[in-house]
Amino acid sequence: MGPPPTLPTSHSFSSPSPKTLQETKTPFEIRFALLSSLSIQNHGMRHLKGEIGVVSKADGSALFEMGNTRVIAAVYGPKEIQNKGQQMNNNEALVRCEYSMANFSTGDRTRRPKGDRRSTEISLVIRQTMEACILTKLMPRSQIDIFVQVLQADGGTRSACINAATLALADAGVPMRDIITSCSAGYLCTTPLLDLNYAEDSAGGPDVTVGILAKMDKVTLLQMDAKLPLDTFENVMQLAIEGCKAVAQYIREILLENTKQLESRRGS
Amino acid sequence: MAASTYSPSQGAERRQRQQQMRRLSIQSDWDRSDGRSFIQCRPAFLRTGAANAASGSAYAEFGTTKVIVSVFGPRESKKAMMYSDIGRLNCNVTFTTFATSLRGQGSDNKEYSAMLHKALEGAVILETFPKTTVDVFALVLESGGSDLPVIISCASLALADAGIMMYDLVSSVSVSCIGKNILIDPTNEEEVCQDGSLVLACMPARNEVTQLTLTGEWSLPKINEAMELCMDACLKLAGIMRSCLKESANLSN
Amino acid sequence: MVGLSEGEKQFLRGGIEQDLRSDGRTRHQFRSVYVETGVIPQANGSARVRLGATEVIASIKAELGKPSLLHPDKGKVSIFVDCSPTAAAIYGGKGGEELSMELSVALERCLLGGKSGAGAAIDLSSLVLVEGKVCWDLYIDALVVSSDGNLLDSLAAAIKAALSNTGLPKVNVVLGASPEEQPEVDVSDEEFLQFDTSTVPAIITLTKVGKHYIVDATSEEESQMNSAVSVSVNRNGQICGLTKRGGAGLDPSVILDMVSVAKHVSQQFTSDLDSEIAAAEASDE
Numbered sequence: 092m093g094p095p096p097t098l099p100t101s102h103s104f105s106s107p108s109p110k111t112l113q114e115t116k117t118p119f120e121i122r123f124a125l126l127s128s129l130s131i132q133n134h135g136m137r138h139l140k141g142e143i144g145v146v147s148k149a150d151g152s153a154l155f156e157m158g159n160t161r162v163i164a165a166v167y168g169p170k171e172i173q174n175k176g177q178q179m180n181n182n183e184a185l186v187r188c189e190y191s192m193a194n195f196s197t198g199d200r201t202r203r204p205k206g207d208r209r210s211t212e213i214s215l216v217i218r219q220t221m222e223a224c225i226l227t228k229l230m231p232r233s234q235i236d237i238f239v240q241v242l243q244a245d246g247g248t249r250s251a252c253i254n255a256a257t258l259a260l261a262d263a264g265v266p267m268r269d270i271i272t273s274c275s276a277g278y279l280c281t282t283p284l285l286d287l288n289y290a291e292d293s294a295g296g297p298d299v300t301v302g303i304l305a306k307m308d309k310v311t312l313l314q315m316d317a318k319l320p321l322d323t324f325e326n327v328m329q330l331a332i333e334g335c336k337a338v339a340q341y342i343r344e345i346l347l348e349n350t351k352q353l354e355s356r357r358g359s
Numbered sequence: 360m361a362a363s364t365y366s367p368s369q370g371a372e373r374r375q376r377q378q379q380m381r382r383l384s385i386q387s388d389w390d391r392s393d394g395r396s397f398i399q400c401r402p403a404f405l406r407t408g409a410a411n412a413a414s415g416s417a418y419a420e421f422g423t424t425k426v427i428v429s430v431f432g433p434r435e436s437k438k439a440m441m442y443s444d445i446g447r448l449n450c451n452v453t454f455t456t457f458a459t460s461l462r463g464q465g466s467d468n469k470e471y472s473a474m475l476h477k478a479l480e481g482a483v484i485l486e487t488f489p490k491t492t493v494d495v496f497a498l499v500l501e502s503g504g505s506d507l508p509v510i511i512s513c514a515s516l517a518l519a520d521a522g523i524m525m526y527d528l529v530s531s532v533s534v535s536c537i538g539k540n541i542l543i544d545p546t547n548e549e550e551v552c553q554d555g556s557l558v559l560a561c562m563p564a565r566n567e568v569t570q571l572t573l574t575g576e577w578s579l580p581k582i583n584e585a586m587e588l589c590m591d592a593c594l595k596l597a598g599i600m601r602s603c604l605k606e607s608a609n610l611s612n
Numbered sequence: 613m614v615g616l617s618e619g620e621k622q623f624l625r626g627g628i629e630q631d632l633r634s635d636g637r638t639r640h641q642f643r644s645v646y647v648e649t650g651v652i653p654q655a656n657g658s659a660r661v662r663l664g665a666t667e668v669i670a671s672i673k674a675e676l677g678k679p680s681l682l683h684p685d686k687g688k689v690s691i692f693v694d695c696s697p698t699a700a701a702i703y704g705g706k707g708g709e710e711l712s713m714e715l716s717v718a719l720e721r722c723l724l725g726g727k728s729g730a731g732a733a734i735d736l737s738s739l740v741l742v743e744g745k746v747c748w749d750l751y752i753d754a755l756v757v758s759s760d761g762n763l764l765d766s767l768a769a770a771i772k773a774a775l776s777n778t779g780l781p782k783v784n785v786v787l788g789a790s791p792e793e794q795p796e797v798d799v800s801d802e803e804f805l806q807f808d809t810s811t812v813p814a815i816i817t818l819t820k821v822g823k824h825y826i827v828d829a830t831s832e833e834e835s836q837m838n839s840a841v842s843v844s845v846n847r848n849g850q851i852c853g854l855t856k857r858g859g860a861g862l863d864p865s866v867i868l869d870m871v872s873v874a875k876h877v878s879q880q881f882t883s884d885l886d887s888e889i890a891a892a893e894a895s896d897e
Contacts, residue, residue: 146698146758147665148831159653163757165698189697189704194753195671198654202692205706238697238704240757242669243652470717473710480859481839536726554730567861571841573854575726579872582851586864 136274136286136337141254141345143262151263155255158288159245164255166263168235177234183227185234188218190252192241213249216312220273220302221256223311226266235265246288247275253302253312254338261346270342271311273302274334276327278319283327285334299324301331305339392548393422400532400544400592405513405603407520415521419513422546423503428514430521433491446488450476450495452510458502471497471507478511478531478560478570484524493523504546508533511560511570516600520607527562529569530596532589536575541585543592557582559589563597566590616832624836628821635664635830640877642828645769647888649777650896657778657807659892661770664830665760670752670770672778676797677749679740687739687747691719692754693767699759711763714857718764719754722815722844722853723771733812733852734775742785745795761831764842768815773889775812777896779804813846813853814882816874820862825870827877841867843874847882851875 137158146152149165156162172178172185179185190213194202203210221237237259239252253273260267277287279296292298297319302312310332319327395401401422409418413429420426436447452471475497483493495518497510508531515529535545535553542549550556555575561568573582616624627633637643643664652658655671679686693715695708703711725732739748752774754767782803786796819829819840826833834840839858846852851871856862 146667148700148758148760149698152698163696163698167701187704191694191696193669193696193755194692194694194751195652195655195658195669195673195755200673200675200751200753205709236697236701236704238701240696240698240755242755243654469713473714473717477857477859481861551727553727555726561864562861565861566863568856568864568867569859569861571854571856571867572721573851574721574724575730575852576846577851578849579851579868579875582854582871583868586868590864 136334137288139338139341141258141342143258143345143349149259149263151259151261151265153255153258153262155251155258157247157251157254157286159243160247160251160288161241161243162248162251162255163240163242164252164259165238165240166235166256166259166265167238168263169230169233169265170235172232172234178232182231184225184230184232186218186222186225186227186237187234188214188221188237188239188256190214190217190239190241192244192248196241196244213252216249216314217252217256220253220271220312221260224257224267224269224271224304225260226268229266235260244289246290246292247286247300249273249300249314250275250286250302254342258342258345262349269304269306270339271302272305272335272338272342273300273312274331274338275300276331276334278323278327283323283330285330297327299327299331301328301335303332303335303339305336305343391542391546393546397540397542398588400596401546403596403599405516405600407516407603407607413517413521415517415519415523417513417516417520419509419516421503421505421509421544423501424506424509425500425503426497426506426509426513427500428495428497428510428517430493430495430514430517430523432493432521433488433523434494436490436492442490444489445485446483446490447492448476448480448483448485448495449492450479450497450514452497452499454499454502458499471510474507474558474570474572475510475514478529479514479518481567481569482515482525482527482529482562483518484526487524493518493521502547504548504550505533505544507531507558508544508560512596512600516603519600519604527564528597528600529560529562530593530600531558531560531570532592532596533558534585534589536577536581536585541581541588543588557585557589559586559593561590561593563590563594616835620832621836624833625822628824628826628833633826633833637828639824639826640873642877642881642884645881645885645888647769647773647885647892648896649773649889649892655774656780657774657776659770659773659777659889661766661773663762663766663769663828665758666756666762666766667758668754668756668763668766668770670754670767670774672771672774673751673753674778674780675749675751676741676783676799677747679744679747683736684744685740686736687749689724689734689736689739689750689752691716691723691752691771693719693756694754695756695759699756703756715754715764715767718842718853718855719767719771719815721855722768722813722842725852733772733809733846734807735811741783741797742787742795745787746783746785746797748780759831761834762817762828765815765817765828768813768844769885772809772812772814772885773892775807776809776889777893778807780807781805810847813844814878814885815842815844815853816878816881817842817857818870818874820858820866820870825873827874841870841874843871843878845875845878845882849875849879 140156142154145154146165151166190210250273277284297317300314404420406418410416410429416429452468511531535542536555557573560570646662648660651660652671656674658671660669695703697704723733782800784798818825819837838860842855844853
């Protein structure tokens with residue numbers, strides 16, 4: 092597998108002026124602004140790692156790492172619909188998704204109940220995003236289960252989950268329109284930042300998560316919290332899209348490598 | 360007897376008593392607080408038909424441990440359940456808020472519920488009621504030690520009272536290991552300072568163990584000894600349970 | 613659920629009878645164990661254990677806490693097991709809760725010893741820093757990532773590996789002048805104390821299929837079981853815990869025989885596991 096791509100830092104970097112520093116309120120924010128202004132310069136995408144086939148019993152599975160964020164996705168299906176009541180439409184496959192976090196995934200140990208509001212929301216987001224690329228019409232009266240498990244959370248879990256789910260779906264051989272990849276970007280101290288980690292995310296700046304169909308160049312997921320001026324938003328979103336494309340490039344390499352390995356195993 | 364109210368100073372007092380008891384137990388011989396010998400069970404009081412609304416019920420009192428179990432059903436299984444050609448057993452163990460000396464500990468006990476289920480499922484002939492569910496609700500009125508064995512024995516009596524087909528009555532006995540000694544049917548006080556415990560549920564007539572759990576450090580011969588002791592006690596307890604059933608049948612005739 | 617045809621069932625059972633199981637193992641042979649330590653950087657200790665296609669992760673997190681009133685001279689250890697839906701679709705939603713609880717309870721029974729602490733894997737009194745004031749609370753979290761049978765044995769092995777990977781920071785406690793005052797705690801981030809894991813027992817589950825018992829059953833083999841007995845055995849050959857699983861009744865003499873077989877098998881497994889853990893620790897550093 093090739094080295095993970097680092098994004099060319101095409102966005103211009105401007106150091107925060109003393110004035111902006113005065114405007115920030117708490118000492119923590121000032122310190123953070125200073126800290127980040129030091130590290131931003133080379134801030135591209137975090138280290139990426141993908142691995143296919145980590146859960147042998149699943150139809151398709153993958154591990155995906157973005158820096159310290161590490162998730163596993165497993166796909167079961169297409170198979171017969173278990174609960175007929177959930178079947179919405181007779182002509183297409185039912186896609187289900189469940190997101191769960193391990194107790195040890197975060198810095199502070201918390202025992203979280205299954206199906207809290209946050210994980211329900213993320214499950215829904217992932218399901219809708221993946222539904223956009225799966226050719227559900229080809230598999231009527233069937234069901235595809237996608238399970239994502241966060242092993243380590245360090246910001247950008249939903250992006251990592253979507254990337255892992257894409258790999259797992261490809262591994263399972265589920266027909267897809269295109270590869271969906273996702274990446275987040277933020278805006279701190281007048282600088283657009285790609286692929287926020289937990290510390291950057293919790294600084295309170297805006298966080299834009301984008302998911303795109305890589306080849307078709309279409310956006311399927313767009314989420315943002317906090318506020319941004321419209322022209323800055325365009326920059327940040329553009330940055331996130333570039334990130335998505337870099338991820339797509341990497342995912343394609345992994346899939347190609349995997350296919351080559353399968354081929355050589357078959358040949359021998 | 361345990362103090363009726365709880366305060367931290369008494370906690371310390373109780374701790375002292377425990378330590379004293381432990382010291383005592385290291386020596387080979389001492390008297391149990393209720394005057395029993397090591398291999399003497401508490402007197403068992405059993406009655407069927409304790410709750411009228413249930414299909415079958417039983418009340419058991421072993422020393423200060425008091426348990427009531429009611430059995431409902433067989434009833435239709437919930438629609439969401441998958442089709443099953445054998446019946447289901449649904450067990451639930453609850454403690455009252457006043458069951459233990461620490462108030463407010465009462466709630467569902469999932470661990471005991473699962474253990475009760477496993478102890479009974481091997482004995483109930485589930486094939487006789489397909490697609491249906493039997494509910495077993497156990498309520499511990501007072502916890503005085505060896506709670507789980509009492510719940511299991513009482514539940515199998517209640518199942519028999521409800522007319523659910525079983526291969527045999529399930530009786531259950533536990534032993535505590537303190538120092539070198541093995542104590543049968545331990546009380547709360549003895550359980551707190553035990554080194555290990557063994558809970559055994561069996562069908563005496565078939566000589567089959569349906570549930571066995573063990574904690575603490577044991578050697579193989581000691582397990583053997585404890586199991587033999589438990590099997591014998593279970594056999595005798597099953598005799599008492601059987602005579603209780605006969606008695607209630609005679610009464611209703 | 614494992615879907616097997618009549619022919620496959622016959623094949624499995626026949627193989628077990630002839631001491632040649634479908635993956636080529638004998639009845640009392642484990643699959644090869646693979647251990648990796650330090651997989652969760654934010655935990656005090658962690659390990660991933662693979663046994664065939666079964667994969668579990670265990671993490672140990674230590675927090676400073678206060679000993680309970682009843683046991684002022686003991687720290688606290690709690691074990692939580694989670695079955696990830698990635699391991700099997702039926703663990704989705706609330707489906708895995710029952711199994712998770714069963715595994716947690718079985719592990720607590722096998723690893724935490726009796727009420728007085730006899731036979732415990734972790735010496736609780738070693739976790740106390742100041743009696744009645746400060747102690748370590750150990751949280752053991754385990755996650756089943758991939759499941760192909762024999763979860764309990766793999767979980768116990770993962771916990772053992774995670775414990776040997778655990779370093780508790782050295783702590784200096786300065787007691788206040790009056791007993792009511794909160795003691796000052798100074799946690800060192802350089803010096804770590806290692807756990808002694810020689811007392812941690814191994815859990816051996818014997819699954820009874822037909823008349824014979826097998827160790828380390830795959831999920832196909834588990835679907836054919838009448839009943840199973842999980843025995844935890846420490847290095848001295850003492851039994852530290854026992855749980856019977858499966859509904860069917862067992863003859864007492866059969867149980868005793870199973871326990872002695874487990875005791876015998878555990879010696880080989882423990883030494884295999886220990887060398888795997890040592891190798892993983894060496895490559896981790």
